Amino acid sequence: xxxxxxxxxxxxxxxxxxxxxxxxxxxxxxxxxxxxxxxxxxxxxxxxxxxxxxxxxxxxxxxxxxxxxxxxxxxxxxxxxxxxxxxxxxxxxxxxxxxxxxxxxxxxxxxxxxxxxxxxxxxxxxxxxxxxxxxxxxxxxxxxxxxxxxxxxxxxxxxxxxxxxxxxxxxxxxxxxxxxxxxxxxxxxxxxxxxxxxxxxxxxxxxxxxxxxxxxxxxxxxxxxxxxxxxxxxxxxxxxxxxxxxxxxxxxxxxxxxxxxxxxxxxxxx
Amino acid sequence: xxxxxxxxxxxxxxxxxxxxxxxxxxxxxxxxxxxxxxxxxxxxxxxxxxxxxxxxxxxxxxxxxxxxxxxxxxxxxxxxxxxxxxxxxxxxxxxxxxxxxxxxxxxxxxxxxxxxxxxxxxxxxxxxxxxxxxxxxxxxxxxxxxxxxxxxxxxxxxxxxxxxxxxxxxxxxxxxxxxxxxxxxxxxxxxxxxxxxxxxxxxxxxxxxxxxxxxxxxxxxxxxxxxxxxxxxxxxxxxxxxxxxxxxxxxxxxxxxxxxxxxxxxxxxx
Numbered sequence: 001x002x003x004x005x006x007x008x009x010x011x012x013x014x015x016x017x018x019x020x021x022x023x024x025x026x027x028x029x030x031x032x033x034x035x036x037x038x039x040x041x042x043x044x045x046x047x048x049x050x051x052x053x054x055x056x057x058x059x060x061x062x063x064x065x066x067x068x069x070x071x072x073x074x075x076x077x078x079x080x081x082x083x084x085x086x087x088x089x090x091x092x093x094x095x096x097x098x099x100x101x102x103x104x105x106x107x108x109x110x111x112x113x114x115x116x117x118x119x120x121x122x123x124x125x126x127x128x129x130x131x132x133x134x135x136x137x138x139x140x141x142x143x144x145x146x147x148x149x150x151x152x153x154x155x156x157x158x159x160x161x162x163x164x165x166x167x168x169x170x171x172x173x174x175x176x177x178x179x180x181x182x183x184x185x186x187x188x189x190x191x192x193x194x195x196x197x198x199x200x201x202x203x204x205x206x207x208x209x210x211x212x213x214x215x216x217x218x219x220x221x222x223x224x225x226x227x228x229x230x231x232x233x234x235x236x237x238x239x240x241x242x243x244x245x246x247x248x249x250x251x252x253x254x255x256x257x258x259x260x261x262x263x264x265x266x267x268x269x270x
Numbered sequence: 271x272x273x274x275x276x277x278x279x280x281x282x283x284x285x286x287x288x289x290x291x292x293x294x295x296x297x298x299x300x301x302x303x304x305x306x307x308x309x310x311x312x313x314x315x316x317x318x319x320x321x322x323x324x325x326x327x328x329x330x331x332x333x334x335x336x337x338x339x340x341x342x343x344x345x346x347x348x349x350x351x352x353x354x355x356x357x358x359x360x361x362x363x364x365x366x367x368x369x370x371x372x373x374x375x376x377x378x379x380x381x382x383x384x385x386x387x388x389x390x391x392x393x394x395x396x397x398x399x400x401x402x403x404x405x406x407x408x409x410x411x412x413x414x415x416x417x418x419x420x421x422x423x424x425x426x427x428x429x430x431x432x433x434x435x436x437x438x439x440x441x442x443x444x445x446x447x448x449x450x451x452x453x454x455x456x457x458x459x460x461x462x463x464x465x466x467x468x469x470x471x472x473x474x475x476x477x478x479x480x481x482x483x484x485x486x487x488x489x490x491x492x493x494x495x496x497x498x499x500x501x502x503x504x505x506x507x508x509x510x511x512x513x514x515x516x517x518x519x520x521x522x523x524x525x526x527x528x529x530x531x532x533x534x535x536x537x538x539x540x
Contacts, residue, residue: 173472176455178479180454
């Protein structure tokens with residue numbers, strides 16, 4: 001199965017190398033910036049870098065569309081694919097229907113389509129073991145389905161059929177579970193810095209909290225801390241200590257009230 | 271160094287066994303509930319369970335006070351310690367001055383005191399490697415300091431001198447970094463459950479987010495997601511998707527606005 005990548009960002013960077021490691025040759029990498037395409041192509045065996053979207057003479061059978069959500073429509077409007085090519089995107093937010101809409105709007109012979117979404121955050125500088133990364137697949141075509149399953153199972157042990165609607169739910173959950181928690185860790189780190197304390201002191205506690213959460217039937221049941229215990233004295237003291245940091249104090253209040261409510265404790269004014 | 275434990279809860283459970291493993295004999299365990307004291311004493315070598323607070327004939331040199339913050343004053347008012355005993359508490363919230371206040375109020379010969387605070391959450395059923403757990407020490411007495419350092423270093427590789435004020439800062443940071451994040455994971459899990467999706471799908475993503483945070487000079491700099499990218503379309507869609515869950519929607523809005531603000535994006539009404 002010969003593969004080409006449209007896009008040379010973080011997802012393309014990791015996914016192309018993972019697929020090639022499993023003996024799926026990557027023959028072309030496109031980026032509008034030829035330098036970026038070349039950087040990735042140089043990591044791959046006999047891969048051509050290009051900055052034009054004319055793939056009409058390409059020998060690739062499957063094209064991975066790894067561009068930002070905002071760029072997807074424009075790229076599809078310009079790309080020229082060979083006959084019988086398969087086009088899959090790797091976005092967590094775009095639906096399969098979005099891709100079909102674009103290909104039908106701009107192509108005389110719309111290709112077969114699919115979604116190949118690795119549920120992970122990527123940075124070029126960090127090597128990740130793909131085997132742990134859940135791959136979420138979606139397509140309306142049986143041939144494409146069989147191909148995507150083979151590719152996904154070659155690089156990952158966790159492969160799911162996930163509809164576009166389900167992918168949206170996963171994305172919302174990920175915003176709570178990752179993006180929002182990252183912001184809270186940021187608050188904790190910067191608060192500790194101000195008091196000349198090292199955020200790494202909290203690492204064992206965070207890891208144990210995560211371990212408990214991962215093993216919990218209901219994560220709300222393993223909640224700990226002053227709000228869960230309804231320890232009003234500590235809550236009032238901590239709220240007061242944040243008085244010079246109104247934004248952090250507000251978040252403290254909102255999340256404390258949410259935990260109190262979930263634990264059926266009364267919420268009293270502070 | 272002979273040790274006795276006042277209290278047989280989660281902290282006493284783990285700490286006593288860790289100390290005994292390093293050849294510090296635990297000779298007595300007190301709990302107001304003799305059954306609880308016996309459960310722990312049976313885990314230890316030649317340890318006596320008791321439900322009275324008269325230790326005046328005890329051979330122990332150091333007493334670990336592992337009772338809840340609320341019970342501390344009452345227990346100190348009733349306990350009888352042998353001459354020259356050292357009394358240390360293991361609380362994250364109580365100060366050293368609190369303990370000194372209680373001992374001075376209730377004892378003719380107040381003992382030397384200290385704080386020995388393992389920065390971790392404990393459950394009796396889960397074995398933890400103490401070597402990774404930061405131990406925060408505080409005392410105003412040099413002899414006690416030397417003893418606590420030896421005990422702490424015997425069981426853990428991470429030992430810090432931390433004042434009561436610093437311990438309070440650590441506690442506030444831990445509320446943000448652990449208690450609040452646990453609640454967000456709970457929201458993510460319950461949202462996924464409603465859509466018949468498994469929270470474990472997010473585990474690699476959460477672990478990678480944590481890994482990045484732990485390596486970041488500033489955690490705000492490694493923030494990802496639609497708010498950080500100022501992707502108003504996704505933000506509006508996700509906000510709308512939460513319309514039947516006003517509490518989750520409110521938290522979504524508050525934390526999204528916090529991330530937008532930190533990233534210097536304008537906050538527009540949704």
